[in-house]
Amino acid sequence: MKDVKARTVFVPPHRERGAVDARIAESGLRPTAQRSVVYGVLLDHAKEHPTADEIFIQAKTEKPEISMATVYNCLDALVKHHLVKQVHLDRAATRYCPNMEEHAHFLCETCGEVWDFEIAVKPRMSGFRVPSGFAVTQREVNMRGVCPACAEQEVVR
Amino acid sequence: MKDVKARTVFVPPHRERGAVDARIAESGLRPTAQRSVVYGVLLDHAKEHPTADEIFIQAKTEKPEISMATVYNCLDALVKHHLVKQVHLDRAATRYCPNMEEHAHFLCETCGEVWDFEIAVKPRMSGFRVPSGFAVTQREVNMRGVCPACAEQEVVR
């Protein structure tokens, strides 16, 4: 393999290879170069809740040989090892989220952006009664509406 | 068009064509034969939360000329007119639900069945704090786990 190393890639200061690899290793996964890049990209773009496609494009700037299949493989592995969550909104492409705290998602129907809403104190789904006999292992809350920026726009018009 | 009328189709007693058509009309849609069949099938199988495919298969027994595209068209129309909700769980095929009361969905990860969980009294998503400035128009709650029947099975084993 010849040295195709990209010309000086910008690595944001808050993402350190070592730390990313350590987290991957802690989860029980071997920290390969690809997993490291994929997870790193996701951590850097957590706010955007990127799709596999978007992660692929970004990962390619850091590691040009990476393939789409690998991005999917890595994401699947990260999900299985509880480092990453999938976010499903309608039938749109799956988005990925490295925030493993229990939280809700809000989709702005005007601009399409996705926001994390912290969950209030109670870990129970108060408001929703779980019939006895059902064992709930996971909860998912998605909301839709208009974000502050888009609401503003509408008023101005 | 020759008379292809199917040999005696069983129409469950609790679904009356008139009532179904009336609801479609009330929603502002013209109650065509296809919409009537699609909505009727969905009402009869609400518990199963069927996919477009499953609805198509069932609808075909009542109206053999119906096409998949029409099933999608009808479902889309019903969704737009607030007679039906889409249910998205993972990236699996969209399921349809004619229960328009606000409620949560529970997916049994063992048998794959989907259940409706009624919402308790409060219409607010207590437990979830919505940051000010965000206007929420829709909420969706999905839970996963094991249903009573499957839990039983596991114990027996």
Add this chain to the structure above:
DNA sequence: AACCTGAATTAGAATAATTCTAAATGTTAT
């Protein structure tokens, strides 16, 4: 009753996201 217009339906092609496959490459333990 034929006629017009727009809506609805249809079959089949197209698309998009994801999964699968088989070969190549990399890694770890012997």
Add this chain to the structure above:
DNA sequence: ATAACATTTAGAATTATTCTAATTCAGGTT
């Protein structure tokens, strides 16, 4: 070094859904 196994890769295959263009249908006119 070598075997054994995991990971990556390109590209093909799959799946659910949407699109397209032609046809049929329904309701309101002449």
